[in-house]
């Protein structure tokens with residue numbers, strides 16, 4: 129069990145003019161806070177000396193109040209641990225706590241919520257989202273992370289922390305990290321950018337939210353890949369946008385379909401390097417067609433480049449943003465897949481003329497990103513650990529991917545269509561005549577986590593199957609997991 133935060137004073141409103149003596153007021157405040165469950169068993173209370181300073185009274189009434197609370201079993205004094213709320217409260221106190229909880233039950237009167245809230249798809253609730261292991265999507269090789277290097281950088285930054293680092297940072301993020309990201313993107317992803325166009329965000333999810341708020345109005349139309357990334361759908365829906373699902377094929381987004389269905393969309397969200405979830409790489413002709421549409425119809429393209437570092441059969445494909453000569457592309461990237469997702473650091477490359485507008489949104493939202501890990505990450509990149517990690521992971525993921533492909537062919541047969549295996553940390557298997565959700569639900573009961581492909585469709589589900597992650601799947605666990613999947617499919 130986590131320790132309760134210690135030594136924090138409860139709210140005590142003393143009335144110096146009241147007839148009730150001060151010691152009694154302190155005693156009452158504590159007793160009520162304990163009875164109502166605001167102070168919990170084991171929680172440390174401030175020392176009498178500190179509380180006296182805080183309440184600006186002498187120590188005597190506080191000593192008396194504490195003594196009575198101890199005598200009645202509300203508080204207990206422990207040598208070396210100070211005074212804590214008793215873990216074994218008297219029965220009548222526990223009874224009143226239960227009554228106290230009832231006092232805060234949910235009222236029956238209407239409880240209005242924003243339209244924004246009710247427009248959201250319930251995400252993260254499928255039974256397949258509960259665990260770790262073979263086939264986990266967006267899970268990296270956690271155990272292979274260079275912990276020693278990272279920990280030493282964290283220690284170095286902790287040791288040299290200075291007053292300046294405690295202030296609000298720039299809404300764009302730390303200069304050092306932005307320089308490092310700009311160099312990386314120009315070199316490895318052929319992105320056209322300078323550091324002053326890069327905004328550091330809390331993962332690409334926040335990058336999308338800021339982009340949506342900066343570019344879109346309620347009612348604006350947005351092209352989304354179908355099937356596509358549902359977490360992005362919720363960003364647009366909560367901003368009141370109308371979503372136009374546009375199908376994808378082996379060449380990526382079917383731009384002509386988008387134009388036919390909804391020419392006047394303000395934004396097209398695409399993942400051209402490795403479409404999520406089917407994994408196609410957008411062809412050169414589609415890229416040019418999309419850029420031309422955006423310029424012609426005065427629209428924006430949002431490029432989600434979430435896992436392009438890992439390509440197995442060719443060198444990484446240049447970004448779409450790098451082809452754009454009209455500054456129509458907002459490029460979003462993340463360290464979630466290439467390092468680890470709890471880092472919550474991503475970036476947006478903003479066309480120069482839009483930077484001030486994105487900053488205005490950032491200031492309205494969370495002012496600035498948290499500083500500490502930006503500094504750690506900047507050094508991690510600048511000192512070469514980042515590129516080393518990518519190289520190492522590319523080999524590891526390739527090995528895991530190859531085993532997975534072999535197992536798919538061995539267990540599910542060559543008739544099963546595999547898409548998107550050329551890059552990233554997941555692929556999709558398309559299986560005819562299956563209810564993927566039903567299988568995924570059964571699989572979850574035996575701790576096998578399968579993301580059903582159908583969950584990525586906004587409209588009619590055209591293909592069923594599974595999105596199989598291999599980033600966190602140890603090579604030796606893949607054959608077994610695949611046999612389990614096959615058994616589940618056989619017993620449909």
Ligand SMILES: Cc1ncc(COP(=O)(O)O)c(C=O)c1O
Pocket residue numbers: 265266330331332333334357399404432434461462463464469473474
């Ligand atoms: C399509 C896509 N975009 C972006 C992300 C990363 O999101 P974030 O950077 O917020 O962790 C993921 C992770 O699963 C993803 O699948």
